[in-house]
Amino acid sequence: MPWTLATAAHSELIVKKSRFLGCVEPVADRVAALARVAELRAAHPGAAHVCWALLAGGQSAANDDGEPSGTAGRPMLEVLRHHDLHGVLATVVRYFGGVKLGAGGLVRAYTDTVAQALQRAQKVPLQRWVRLSCIVPYALEGWVRTSFDAAGAELVEVAHGQEVRLVYCLSEAMASPLRERLNERARGRIRWATSD
Helix, strand or coil: CCEEEEEEEEEEEEEEEEEEEEEECCCCHHHHHHHHHHHHHHHCCCCCEEEEEEEECEEEEEEECCCCCCCCCHHHHHHHHCCCCCCCEEEEEEEEECCCHHHHHHHHHHHHHHHHHHCCCCCCEECEEEEEEEECCCCHHHHHHHHHCCCEEEEEEEEEEEEEEEEEEEEHHHHHHHHHHHHHCCCCCEEEEEEE
């Protein structure tokens, strides 16, 4: 089951005088992630590196920010993948302590920093949302609305004409059973349309 995070969680790790500040947080997409990375760079002007990894919006990305290739961003990304996380940005701000850690040491430091932040994070199941659009006679409008409300759906649009067009957003897991139940009870009086 895919997961995301409820809120941001932080960690701090000191390895041979280098300070690693980790954060894992929910993000919608790459644009939001890059904006967050830019904020961290501005907030930590003395940092040697601001490395990050992203799994969001069907995209994955990793950035070593000047660390040796494959020693920061990629290991951080693997931690996110291992936890089956989506819609999540992992960042690590590194203040160099004067002692080189070597490739293996860097991989361990970045991996451990993200893993420690994830231990503090509250994971929540990732719910995929779908839109359902139906056209119903006025006589069924109240009952259909009540059925959608009971399923935790959110009304997106309603249009009244000769019939009523309702567009709802609800969890993918609830959509199919609800649609079957409505079809069964309405006996063919509900028409399903493609929503815009």
